[in-house]
Amino acid sequence: MREIAIEFREVVKSFAKINGGKQVILDHVNFTIPVGKTTVIAGGSGQGKSVLLKLILGLMPLDSGRILVSGEDVTGVRGRQLERLRTRFGVLFQGAALFDSLTVYENVALPLRERSTKSEQDIREQVMAILTQLELTGHEEKFPAQLSGGMRKRVGLARALQLKPEIMLFDEPTTGLDPVMTQDIYNLFARTQEQVGYTAVIVSHDIPKVFNLADQVIVLNNGEVDVFDSPEAMQWSREPHIVEFVESTMGKIYQSHLVEQ
Ligand SMILES: Nc1ncnc2c1ncn2[C@@H]1O[C@H](COP(=O)(O)OP(=O)(O)OP(=O)(O)O)[C@@H](O)[C@H]1O
Ligand SMILES: [Mg+2]
Secondary structure, eight states: OOOEEEEEEEEEEEEEOTTSSEEEEEEEEEEEEETTSEEEEEOOTTSSHHHHHHHHTTSSOOSEEEEEETTEEOTTOOHHHHHHHHTTEEEEOTTOOOOTTSOHHHHHHHHHHHHOOOOHHHHHHHHHHHHHHTTOTTOTTOOGGGSOHHHHHHHHHHHHHTTOOSEEEEESTTTTOOHHHHHHHHHHHHHHHHHHOOEEEEEOOOTTGGGGTOSEEEEEETTEEEEESSHHHHTTOOOHHHHHHHHHHHOGGGGHHHHHO
16 A cells, blocks of 8 residues: 555535624545655635645644644644644745845755754755756845745745655745746756655646646545546546646647547
8 A cells, every 4th residue: 555645534614704604715625645656636726725725734723634744633732732733844835935034045045054964065065956956046135025926936946845844835836926936946946856765745736747747646626536546637627627626727639539439
């Protein structure tokens, strides 16, 4: 059996509506995320992709159900246990969340300063290497307010990759980047994953680009999830919302061999 990094068991998540009632985001959802592979989370805006990542990190409570990380039940953990859980993840949220008062260099060096015992020189080497990979050399001394949106995103990515975490959670890592940089970033993910062997969970609208990386695809729709073992497997789905998703994101050409059969 394949090893499981993250498991959702009968997870329910809803938000109270202002006028009473509930908005159900995840309705008794079950899925597993395999170790060392890339899982892409897809689905329309507002379907709960970012909420799903926040639940994994314990940033929001569930209504019911359980979440397991490496087989350990982490539902509702707090304090020290929650801190320990979070050190296992590298996270890039939508919007990058950099520290405004720190330079690019300091933002990227921060996790190494806080969580490693590396010397200043080792830190400098490692930070400069990742900044070079992400085409940020020459901008180390700038503050986040002096960067473009795409540059901020890349700084956030550089920071998330510093500790070579077990599990990477990326929320739309390439939104706002040009197509070449988008492709470069996905290539970097593929290379880094090969080197580090981390489990990746990527929320992305860059379909089909991101599908080149995907080992598994999870589609969120109206509180339910559909899990596909490969992007190709999605094309065989007859579910109307998946067919529509495939047509609108990948184009009909991807379905041509459905007709040939
Ligand atoms: N803290 C919150 N309180 C109330 N409702 C919330 C909260 N966070 C998210 N929601 C609601 O949950 C739904 C899912 O939000 P989420 O941010 O997960 O969407 P998403 O799939 O990431 O969308 P996008 O592709 O636009 O980023 C939305 O309707 C949103 O308004
Ligand atoms: Mg989102």
